[in-house]
Amino acid sequence: MLFYGDSGGKGEMTLAEPLYGREQVAELIRLQVQRTLELGAVLTPAWVNGQPGLLAWDADGGLIVVIALDVLDRQIQAIRVIANPDKLRHLGPGSRTWHLRWSEQDRGVTPGEGAAS
Numbered sequence: 001m002l003f004y005g006d007s008g009g010k011g012e013m014t015l016a017e018p019l020y021g022r023e024q025v026a027e028l029i030r031l032q033v034q035r036t037l038e039l040g041a042v043l044t045p046a047w048v049n050g051q052p053g054l055l056a057w058d059a060d061g062g063l064i065v066v067i068a069l070d071v072l073d074r075q076i077q078a079i080r081v082i083a084n085p086d087k088l089r090h091l092g093p094g095s096r097t098w099h100l101r102w103s104e105q106d107r108g109v110t111p112g113e114g115a116a117s
Contacts, residue, residue, distance in 0.1 A: 001020070001021065001022045001025045001076060001077065001078065001079070002018045002019070002020060002025070002077070002078040002079070003018060003019040003020075003024075003025040003028060003029070003078070003079045003081070004018050004078065004079070004080045004081065005019075005081045005083070006080075006081065006082050006083065006084055006087070018078075025079060029079065032081075036056055036064070036065075040058070040059045041056045041057060041058055041059075041064055042056070042057045042059075043055070043056050043057075044057065046066075048066055048067075048068035048069075049068060051068055051069055051070060051071055052069050052071060053066065053067050053068040053069055054066075054067040055067075057095070058095040060095070060096070061093070062093050062094050062095030062096055063088050063091055063092055063093065063094050063095060064083065064094075064095045065081055065082065065083040065088075066081070066082045066083075066088060066091070067079065067080070067081050067082075068080040068081075068082070
């Protein structure tokens with residue numbers, strides 16, 4: 001199994017290379033889903049490029065991430081996670097609070113301190 005993560009450097013995780021192996025991918029997914037739900041996000045099922053997937057939404061209805069599952073013979077072969085807000089813009093409003101949190105960290109601002117109200 002393969003895992004591809006693309007936040008474009010604008011999110012929590014960007015992988016330069018895909019992650020390989022069922023156990024490694026399963027642990028990464030478990031941690032990320034747990035953390036996302038703890039932060040109040042909601043996961044909804046969706047078809048992504050003709051394959052099953054999930055969309056993660058923040059509490060304000062902004063899109064955080066698209067998760068696409070590459071399925072062959074009823075087995076997940078790869079998981080593709082797109083969290084780059086520039087690549088998700090065409091799907092609707094992105095999560096301002098989620099992505100703002102990461103841009104503030106990049107600037108050395110404690111999340112919430114530098115946010116415009």
